[in-house]
Amino acid sequence: MSSLPMNRPTALPGFQESDNTAENPGVRAPLVLNMDRFGQVTRQVCQVAESKKPPFAWYAAFTISLGLVGLLGFCVNYLIFTGVGVWGLNNPVMWAFDITNFVFWVGIGHAGTLISAILFLFRQKWRTGINRFAEAMTIFAVICAGLFPGIHVGRVWLAYWLFPIPNQMDMWPQFRSPLLWDVFAVGTYFTVSFVFWFVGMVPDLATLRDRATGRIQQFAYGLFALGWRGSNRHWHRYERAYLLLAALSTPLVLSVHSVVSFDFAVSQVPGWHTTIFPPYFVAGAIFSGFAMVVTLAVPARQLFGLKDLITLRHLDNMNKIILVTGCMVGYAYSMEFFIAWYSGAMYERFAFINRAFGQYWWAYWIMVSCNVITPQLFWFKSIRTSIPIMFALCLVVNIGMWFERFVIIVTSLANDFLPTSWDFFTPTWVDMGTMLGAFGLFGTLFLLFCRYLPMIAIAEVKATMPQANPHWSGYAAHDDHGHAGGSVKPSFASPDALRSPGSGPDGGPSAP
Amino acid sequence: MSRFLFPRWSNAFLPLVILLGAIAPLYVGLFVAYGFSPKTLEAGYMPTQPVPYSHAVHAGKLGMDCRYCHTSVEKASFAAVPATQTCMNCHTQIHRESPKLEKVRSSYETGMPIEWVKVHKLADYAYFNHSAHVVRGVGCVECHGRIDQMTVVYRVAPLSMGWCLECHRNPTDRIRPPSMVTQMAWDQNKEMTQAQRVELQNLNNIHPNDNCSTCHR
Numbered sequence: 001m002s003s004l005p006m007n008r009p010t011a012l013p014g015f016q017e018s019d020n021t022a023e024n025p026g027v028r029a030p031l032v033l034n035m036d037r038f039g040q041v042t043r044q045v046c047q048v049a050e051s052k053k054p055p056f057a058w059y060a061a062f063t064i065s066l067g068l069v070g071l072l073g074f075c076v077n078y079l080i081f082t083g084v085g086v087w088g089l090n091n092p093v094m095w096a097f098d099i100t101n102f103v104f105w106v107g108i109g110h111a112g113t114l115i116s117a118i119l120f121l122f123r124q125k126w127r128t129g130i131n132r133f134a135e136a137m138t139i140f141a142v143i144c145a146g147l148f149p150g151i152h153v154g155r156v157w158l159a160y161w162l163f164p165i166p167n168q169m170d171m172w173p174q175f176r177s178p179l180l181w182d183v184f185a186v187g188t189y190f191t192v193s194f195v196f197w198f199v200g201m202v203p204d205l206a207t208l209r210d211r212a213t214g215r216i217q218q219f220a221y222g223l224f225a226l227g228w229r230g231s232n233r234h235w236h237r238y239e240r241a242y243l244l245l246a247a248l249s250t251p252l253v254l255s256v257h258s259v260v261s262f263d264f265a266v267s268q269v270p271g272w273h274t275t276i277f278p279p280y281f282v283a284g285a286i287f288s289g290f291a292m293v294v295t296l297a298v299p300a301r302q303l304f305g306l307k308d309l310i311t312l313r314h315l316d317n318m319n320k321i322i323l324v325t326g327c328m329v330g331y332a333y334s335m336e337f338f339i340a341w342y343s344g345a346m347y348e349r350f351a352f353i354n355r356a357f358g359q360y361w362w363a364y365w366i367m368v369s370c371n372v373i374t375p376q377l378f379w380f381k382s383i384r385t386s387i388p389i390m391f392a393l394c395l396v397v398n399i400g401m402w403f404e405r406f407v408i409i410v411t412s413l414a415n416d417f418l419p420t421s422w423d424f425f426t427p428t429w430v431d432m433g434t435m436l437g438a439f440g441l442f443g444t445l446f447l448l449f450c451r452y453l454p455m456i457a458i459a460e461v462k463a464t465m466p467q468a469n470p471h472w473s474g475y476a477a478h479d480d481h482g483h484a485g486g487s488v489k490p491s492f493a494s495p496d497a498l499r500s501p502g503s504g505p506d507g508g509p510s511a512p
Numbered sequence: 513m514s515r516f517l518f519p520r521w522s523n524a525f526l527p528l529v530i531l532l533g534a535i536a537p538l539y540v541g542l543f544v545a546y547g548f549s550p551k552t553l554e555a556g557y558m559p560t561q562p563v564p565y566s567h568a569v570h571a572g573k574l575g576m577d578c579r580y581c582h583t584s585v586e587k588a589s590f591a592a593v594p595a596t597q598t599c600m601n602c603h604t605q606i607h608r609e610s611p612k613l614e615k616v617r618s619s620y621e622t623g624m625p626i627e628w629v630k631v632h633k634l635a636d637y638a639y640f641n642h643s644a645h646v647v648r649g650v651g652c653v654e655c656h657g658r659i660d661q662m663t664v665v666y667r668v669a670p671l672s673m674g675w676c677l678e679c680h681r682n683p684t685d686r687i688r689p690p691s692m693v694t695q696m697a698w699d700q701n702k703e704m705t706q707a708q709r710v711e712l713q714n715l716n717n718i719h720p721n722d723n724c725s726t727c728h729r
């Protein structure tokens with residue numbers, strides 16, 4: 001088992017990492033480091049929720065986030081009581097920061113769904129270390145996204161017109177409009193993601209319930225654990241439900257951002273009216289989503305001592321996905337230019353030349369350098385496995401993907417068919433405040449999640465440990481199939497450690 | 513007990529929870545659809561007027577034409593509420609001493625109008641033109657009901673957008689010859705055949721719009 005080069009310190013001092021990224025086709029790389037007992041995993045994850053006080057950095061981050069939520073509340077109320085004129089929108093640019101933020105946040109969510117659904121169906125075991133908080137990230141990102149269409153309608157009290165509700169006006173949304181499809185797509189996305197996240201968390205909530213010492217914690221975790229006792233029947237139904245939900249979520253990874261892209265592609269505005277939009281948006285969404293997962297994972301694992309569960313290998317894998325999707329996004333950018341030229345449509349040509357060299361040239365080149373050039377650095381393994389560099393690069397990608405949406409929306413609208421109407425969008429402080437506030441809302445929800453819920457899928461992670469295999473060499477000599485008669489007694493095979501989750505304070509392995 | 517599991521008696525609530533979960537959305541839906549509907553909230557509105565004027569007496573028993581008082585209804589968007597002088601055309605001769613007419617007489621003397629309470633009030637953002645409807649043969653009764661039988665006027669119709677659209681989308685059964693608009697008891701669905709109503713519709717070129725800017729200008 002010890003054929004892999006373990007615990008090789010990385011180059012940068014102060015960021016000591018156990019390197020489990022080496023590839024040896026004969027041996028599965030370990031996904032859980034420095035632990036050989038299931039109970040250790042449980043303790044490692046639960047201590048975050050069980051500690052009396054979170055680390056100081058948590059308080060600092062929470063204070064900042066909550067402050068930004070206050071700013072968001074102020075900006076949104078100011079908008080509602082005054083009108084959308086407080087934003088910098090003008091006549092040709094009728095969508096700007098609002099829809100940019102909406103698309104940005106919806107996109108962020110896609111990594112969570114990809115990790116929880118597609119990687120699950122493809123049996124990618126490394127997903128277990130990151131899926132829980134990636135799913136949480138999805139839900140919080142969709143909440144942030146949902147805010148913007150709600151407030152951009154101007155008369156917020158009529159936002160329910162987005163939904164087809166029978167009413168005295170006999171008025172229905174336009175069913176031929178992608179904006180309505182978007183309501184359904186994002187609504188479905190939120191619902192399925194939330195159910196998936198919650199169902200996946202039930203066994204871990206039961207673990208937290210069993211370990212809780214306070215009466216309130218016991219009741220709260222117990223209520224949401226839905227009476228989970230870890231029986232074989234419970235596990236059977238749970239695995240079935242999880243598989244079905246994964247299958248339900250899988251099309252959503254592709255459909256949601258495709259529908260979001262229809263908001264633009266179905267219109268006739270040059271720069272929007274493009275058939276490449278659905279796959280291009282989906283690739284961009286996964287690209288930005290994984291960048292956000294890394295952005296969150298790096299500080300979270302550092303802060304809550306989860307380096308042995310979210311290992312360098314997890315981060316390395318995610319950086320590879322960022323590289324692949326970054327290449328796809330770069331391809332889409334160049335293909336847009338090619339088609340603009342190849343189509344011979346003068347408006348299309350103008351839209352793209354204007355995008356790169358017009359009044360928003362700086363936004364376009366920020367986008368290209370952040371999204372196309374930056375991820376190319378991930379070809380180098382030393383960069384993929386360097387914590388500070390990957391953190392910085394992922395922040396850059398986040399910025400780049402925000403600018404991508406800004407470039408698509410604003411440059412296309414600001415210089416459309418009628419040159420007499422051309423204008424320049426300048427954000428107001430309310431635009432800026434709302435954008436920052438959404439980050440605050442996201443941060444607040446995420447920090448609360450980290451503090452009170454199991455950040456890592458405890459039961460699932462245990463299943464990826466070699467000890468979860470009943471034929472593991474440590475249990476007994478391989479050739480006697482475990483009938484060694486007690487001559488080889490493994491240290492962890494105490495009754496305590498092998499209990500199933502919910503039946504004891506430390507929990508046990510899942511049975512996939 | 514060291515951990516919280518649902519106690520056995522909580523099983524009894526499970527069917528109730530499922531039932532509530534199934535019924536609650538239905539209840540909320542029906543509550544909003546019917547409870548918040550103008551049919552519930554607006555129809556039947558019957559304010560007390562400053563003078564106990566009876567349409568049942570004037571339009572019904574005496575058979576006065578609506579347009580004797582509501583003079584502008586064929587020419588303007590607004591169906592004028594008559595001035596006190598219109599009342600006094602007759603009441604200088606009839607019921608001169610009636611205590612019910614005290615306010616009318618004092619208004620006539622002082623020149624201060626009577627503050628009638630508006631019964632059929634549309635939202636400011638809805639543009640409605642009486643003349644457009646009356647001239648084309650939408651009878652008064654279609655929207656106002658049997659005013660000639662009302663001692664105190666009240667709202668029969670909800671005046672909701674859906675109610676307007678109902679007729680705008682299918683006007684055939686609700687139009688009559690323009691000469692009959694003020695005849696409250698006259699019913700085109702009894703007096704005319706379907707074919708005659710269609711013919712009338714074509715004759716008067718009635719093709720109501722139902723796009724937003726027809727009413728929201």
